[in-house]
């Protein structure tokens with residue numbers, strides 16, 4: 242007899258726990274809508290997002306070794322604001338030498354194409370600044386907030 | 398007199414633009430205002446059916462722009478309410494039969510004699526929509542609490558904001574189902590208002606009475622006992638500048654609120 246009640250209790254309790262965990266239909270709708278409207282409003286197409294993703298991978302690989310396939314660039318909601326969230330699974334940060342060689346490889350190329358010299362100079366400068374922060378994020382997912390977009394407030 | 402031209406629009410089809418036009422128009426006329434309803438859904442006219450005027454239409458808006466009749470001749474008087482009349486759409490022509498400029502001219506002329514000119518807009522954002530908003534300075538954006546309808550409403554709001562002539566727009570939320578909202582299965586009124594960040598002019602409940610009233614050709618605002626009818630009447634009053642509180646549709650529904658009522662009733666009696 243007790244067992245039956247115990248069993249029933251567990252089932253009922255388990256049901257409620259499960260219901261709690263799952264996002265309800267209304268919240269799902271609200272969150273999906275927020276994301277899709279942000280894309281509609283900013284005209285940021287999936288193609289553009291994909292291009293951004295590619296360029297970010299290229300830039301960041303100079304400094305960190307990461308799981309490129311798992312890199313995510315998505316719209317997410319943060320309180321009342323929409324944020325473009327970049328999540329990078331970092332395997333390890335590259336050490337100074339690696340970064341140096343990669344940058345000097347770059348500047349070799351730059352010698353052949355002098356018009357790119359300026360850009361590369363800027364890049365090697367920023368290397369030092371970024372170095373320490375790259376180490377901080379070693380072996381953890383670093384989340385970078387790329388931009389914040391206020392939802393429009395034009396209602397009249 | 399210089400009347401107000403209000404376009405009823407939505408983006409997504411079938412969310413209740415025509416129902417809303419017929420009901421707000423009728424409610425305004427019942428309040429003593431002189432009202433013209435313009436059906437701009439060329440090829441898919443419906444407003445005549447909702448008003449029960451389908452047998453009285455001789456001339457349409459296309460006849461007016463093609464000068465086969467005078468504007469006044471094309472206005473069909475409502476059966477019940479002499480303050481209300483309809484300028485019907487042509488059923489056999491497509492959207493290109495009228496231009497924005499022509500619709501603007503018609504609205505300008507009607508403004509002289511009427512308090513309100515309500516323009517029922519076709520679905521979509523193409524020429525039919527552009528025509529419908531051409532003569533308007535106000536808009537009512539109809540949506541339901543469904544994702545696709547809200548998304549399309551957002552698109553429409555963007556287009557209305559870009560249009561200088563539109564001085565204000567308001568949101569009308571149709572087919573609201575309080576029991577679904579309560580169980581968190583449907584977005585709430587607050588959710589939709591927040592997402593679209595627009596002012597609300599009305600909340601209309603889902604109501605099977607709307608189907609029967611459509612079948613009879615008699616707008617539901619004429620039925621004083623109907624909840625949707627009351628809600629549409631409130632919209633009309635808000636349009637006329639009255640400050641009418643929004644009905645609480647969740648009241649009197651569901652077991653819990655009934656139980657609460659029962660208990661509060663008991664407590665009340667004890668006093």
Ligand SMILES: Nc1ncnc2c1ncn2[C@@H]1O[C@H](COP(=O)(O)OP(=O)(O)OP(=O)(O)O)[C@@H](O)[C@H]1O
Pocket residue numbers: 407409410411412413414415416417438443518519520571572573601602603604605607608611625
């Ligand atoms: N509040 C409501 N409760 C129940 N049914 C409704 C409600 N509002 C509208 N309807 C029904 O929804 C259907 C579509 O309504 P309506 O024709 O007014 O939409 P519409 O936006 O004008 O459509 P279209 O885009 O095709 O012009 C109709 O069958 C109508 O009876």
Ligand SMILES: [Mg+2]
Pocket residue numbers: 414415416438443517518519
């Ligand atoms: Mg319609």
